[in-house]
Amino acid sequence: MTADQTKTSQEATGPAGPHGGSQAAARAVVVGILAAMAGLMFGLDTGVIAGALGFIGDEFHAAARTQEWIVSSMMAAAALGSLVAGRISFRLGRRRALLAASLLFVAGAGLCALAPSVAVLIVGRILLGLAVGIAAFAAPLYISEVSQESVRGAMVSFYQLMVTLGIFLAYVTDSLLSYGGHWRWMLGLMAGPAALFCAACLFLPDSPRWLMMRGERGRASQVMRLLRVSPADADAEIRDIAQELKREGGSGLAFFRSSPNFRRSVLLGVALQVMQQVTGINVLMYYAPKIFQAAHFGVSAATWATALIGLVNMAATGFAIAFIDRWGRRPLLILSCAIMTGAMVMAGGLAAVGGDSTPILGGMVAALLLFVAGFAIGAGPMVWTLCSEIQPLRGRDFGIACSTFTNWAANWLVSNVFLTVMAALGQSWTFWLFAIMNGLFIVITLAYVPETRGVSLEEIEARLMAGRKLRELGR
Template sequence: MVGIATVRSDSSSEDLQPSTTRATILGILAALAGLMFGLDTGVVAGALPFIATDFHASDALQGWIVSSMMAGAAFGSLIAGRVSARFGRTGAMLFAAILFLAGTLFCACATLPSILIIGRIFLGFAVGIAAFAAPLYISEITVESARGAMISFYQLMVSLGIFLAFISDSLLASGGHWRWMLGIMAVPAIIFLGIVLILPHSPRWLMMRGKKDHARRVLKSLRSDEEVAEAELADIQARLQKSSDAGWRLFKSNPNFRRTVFLGILLQVMQQLTGINALLYYAPRVFQAAHFGTNAAIWATTLVGLVNMTLTGVAIMCVDKWGRRPLLILSCVIAGTSLLGVGVLLALGAQTFSAQLALCGFVLLFVAGFAIGEGPLVWTLCSEVQPTRGRDFGIGCSTVTNWVANWAISNTFPLVMGHYGAAKTFMLFAAFNGLFALVTLMFVPETKGVSLETLETNLFAGKRLRDLGR
């Protein structure tokens, strides 16, 4: 989910140009990085109960097995910018594809928990790098009129990957084949590796490396009109010349910029405190707490992936119609209320069939609530509120925060659930969703239909964060 943050919405002469078939196909192929992200995020949920049995894993060890990927992703996101700048967006994705394959093989062949954790760290490196490079590549090869849809497609691929991983786990659950659950991910990893090898470098990166003629050839193959390609090439060159006053220096010197950086960090922390990743990673364990059998719990987890994917698609269609603030507040209310229902049912025991159905319904409602707002809109807002000169720095800070918070939640969830019980744990997550709604009311601006230039002007004029879109 991290890719939306890199989308650029600068005006240029290409704004009204339709996307060419070649640019669209290349964008779709690059978006398969999101599929890999989702597959490796979702697969551990179904495999974990069997891994815990084979390795006699404690709650703490299960937390490390799951969260080690997030730790790797945090580090990967830290180095992704440098790798992408040095070797290109395609070079970074190639490196990620190799790591995806290596990590998958380590996990599938692990004879010790430590080897499994090393494999998960490799997968995390891959996710952190790919989640930066792929959306950036897509944003640099597609025209402005198609850019938002293509970036959103990347997010949809992440949700699809989670769903497919849950289906794979469900089909293999009857035999407890956790090595096959993890090892089968080598197939899409090899396919992704082959696809990356045929992707051309992005024109912007080629210009950054001083390869103007090469950039011109690539851009002409991606645009429907030669004049448009030449105008865009000139625009890229002009913007590269203006990009030196950015990042850390702006953060140190400008308190208004610091406000949006801290807002991005706050939104990412709140997103993780909703409980979504704790549920995605440990869904079978949650259902088992409600007396579902192991196989039934894993199939119920597949429903979670289906709802997450479907409602992410709905969110993509609604975000520019309903606006950010109303959709985000509605999302917080639905998610918080449904988690409160989960907590109450778990506190009452949820031993009857009707109670189990109700609990499953509340869990699916929570996932639906998250998917329509708290999930995709956080990344959209983190991109939109950052000024042009400091966008890469601000987005980088929020992305690293997301992974660190993700690691902290996924690492401690089994311990918290084991100590306080499932009911109190989900009631706590319900309270955090309520807090997220208050944070939205107090600090989040409405950015629907507002240009990035207007948001930036209002920010540096000292307007309150929630008024930046007015």
């Protein structure tokens, strides 16, 4: 159902009756799930390079530095894509931004699969990076704007679950295709899911909050009534949005310059995304086989150990979805960082001892699995959820563009230097450095991160603009 079809759909469904509320709730969940397919593409693109990189290096005789560029070119392009996404999302809508991302996913996957050289492969990775940057910006934003506050955390976290599902599927296909060295199939298979995602985008309605910013209150009300349990709830939410729009002035960069309170929320979003990247999670996702091989795993064993990481990542994210709207964002984020800190200390200690005995290798796998589980229950889904919740409506595109850009810029920096840093410091000190970063994340969470569970976006915005402390914006 596109936005242009909402009026017809509303007339067909009529006012909310005994079953109208449940149908609307189910419709909102389906809309959120379709948008969350962007996360599946994100995960496939993130995970697939881990298994393909070694074969690519062999075929093109690529040195370690060249391999770093093959991996990190996607992140640099994703950073640019997140900035472009802000303009697309603001002018054309969140739905069209997702549609643009899906087309880039198809084109990038095809180019990578057929690449005759490293240069062409990097171009394909750049297209995929642009797609990831746009999707990572638009999907959490869209889901947060169409979901009711009681399930908003779970719905945005479902996007992160789809990311982990994509990573897991990429690792499994990499493992199966690694026996024949079929790296082109590894990179090209994502074109199929990308085409399905493109079709799904055609059935999404426009965000009612975006429509309100465009002055289209009638269409916004129609869409909101399709997504809320009762017309009264939908109309009340529309009135709250209208009230916030009246209170604000300017947009984007102008709003950032004129509002010190908005600057605070933007800076918090930026800090959260930086901390998410320096936990070390994406380094593990991109270079897991190389990390395991450095720990004396065989090539096949390293590939399957990497697939196990993907499975744990997905399962732990499911745990986060179950509890994010029960326990809240802050407790899960603090628990997450504490687990990751302990796991990195453990991994560093095992790397310092060294050797290829069964206890050492088993302990290394356990430490990295514990680290991934810790990330998945908190730092992964909570950061994206919080960044989509804390920005005021008028500046939401600009604020989330800043935080998403920062995510990919930090992602690029960490992934681009990781192999070099590990060669210079050694595995043990590299892991211990990540442990320090995770400890710092706990301090930042305690000092600045609000508890937004069960609080409407409009309430969070009102407290922000009233000058309340950042950690007091929610409950």
